[in-house]
Amino acid sequence: MKSFSAVSIVLGVASSSFGSQSIFSFALDDIINSVAGVIPTGSIPHPYPNNRTFVADEQEDLDSYECTDAKLNIELFIGDIDLSKVNTASLILPAFDVDAPFEINHAYLNGNNYGELKGKEDTWHLNTFVVDKNHILVNAINKIMIDIDIKNTGWCVEIDWVAVEFDYHNVFPNHSDKLVDNHPTTNGNSYLEVSLEFENPSDTTCNAQASLLDPDGEFIASITRVVDITSSQGISTIDLKYSAGDICRNNKNGPYAVGGVLVTCDNGIQFLKANAHTTTAYSLNQFEGCTHKPSSVPFLQVQK
Numbered sequence: 001m002k003s004f005s006a007v008s009i010v011l012g013v014a015s016s017s018f019g020s021q022s023i024f025s026f027a028l029d030d031i032i033n034s035v036a037g038v039i040p041t042g043s044i045p046h047p048y049p050n051n052r053t054f055v056a057d058e059q060e061d062l063d064s065y066e067c068t069d070a071k072l073n074i075e076l077f078i079g080d081i082d083l084s085k086v087n088t089a090s091l092i093l094p095a096f097d098v099d100a101p102f103e104i105n106h107a108y109l110n111g112n113n114y115g116e117l118k119g120k121e122d123t124w125h126l127n128t129f130v131v132d133k134n135h136i137l138v139n140a141i142n143k144i145m146i147d148i149d150i151k152n153t154g155w156c157v158e159i160d161w162v163a164v165e166f167d168y169h170n171v172f173p174n175h176s177d178k179l180v181d182n183h184p185t186t187n188g189n190s191y192l193e194v195s196l197e198f199e200n201p202s203d204t205t206c207n208a209q210a211s212l213l214d215p216d217g218e219f220i221a222s223i224t225r226v227v228d229i230t231s232s233q234g235i236s237t238i239d240l241k242y243s244a245g246d247i248c249r250n251n252k253n254g255p256y257a258v259g260g261v262l263v264t265c266d267n268g269i270q271f272l273k274a275n276a277h278t279t280t281a282y283s284l285n286q287f288e289g290c291t292h293k294p295s296s297v298p299f300l301q302v303q304k
């Protein structure tokens with residue numbers, strides 16, 4: 001919903017010199033979505049469950065577009081994890097149609113509030129929260145709660161799945177970024193390219209998702225693509241290209257952060273990072289696209 005739309009229910013009370021008063025205000029677009037039973041498309045595949053990744057995909061409160069008064073209660077069993085050896089633990093969940101900044105939904109893990117879901121209208125967006133290890137129950141059911149529309153003004157959202165992933169070490173943290181101006185393949189538009197390396201033993205096909213955030217942690221753009229990747233000496237690189245247009249529209253200088261990275265491959269490899277990379281402190285006037293109105297469509301290329 002590009003702009004906040006509201007519908008007013010007006011009571012035609014006996015006419016007075018003050019006219020009628022609007023007594024309720026709702027988010028019109030979300031009401032229409034709710035009535036029309038909009039089926040969100042383009043969700044993000046969940047990571048494969050393994051001994052350090054725990055996933056809940058099908059529960060009563062998942063896969064359902066819920067509004068205003070609803071709270072989503074999701075149970076996630078977390079197995080035998082040695083928390084003393086864990087580097088980071090991440091709560092990961094894709095949310096559909098977070099109409100930021102008007103719609104505010106809060107995520108909780110076992111009663112601990114991790115703050116707002118990020119996202120965009122009519123779009124799936126992967127949310128990742130680095131969680132305090134002390135908030136996790138091992139060999140037990142963990143409770144994730146989404147408090148929808150904390151201001152109760154008619155907004156709606158849907159969650160497809162939730163996962164908690166434990167990261168035992170930082171592999172290949174040497175990611176890189178650069179500005180590319182006037183590249184022929186982008187019709188003269190400029191973009192910010194972030195290259196992420198991850199361990200991968202063989203050529204394969206992956207679903208890749210990654211978001212670009214500004215220094216305040218606000219969502220700028222996300223990339224979701226299926227890509228063929230090649231492996232060289234056990235390592236693959238994914239180049240994420242974020243259009244200058246999206247960065248210009250967000251209107252904040254860098255450094256920018258790439259987070260919510262989820263790469264899930266057909267050969268069983270997956271690469272997840274809540275916070276993968278922080279870029280150089282670019283300023284907006286370095287983006288030629290800020291004055292050339294480039295395309296808003298993010299795209300992605302793979303090297304190696």
Ligand SMILES: [Ca+2]
Pocket residue numbers: 067068069070147148149150151152
């Ligand atoms: Ca609510």
Ligand SMILES: [Ca+2]
Pocket residue numbers: 030096097098099103155156157
């Ligand atoms: Ca919404």
Ligand SMILES: [Ca+2]
Pocket residue numbers: 057058062063159160161
């Ligand atoms: Ca699901």
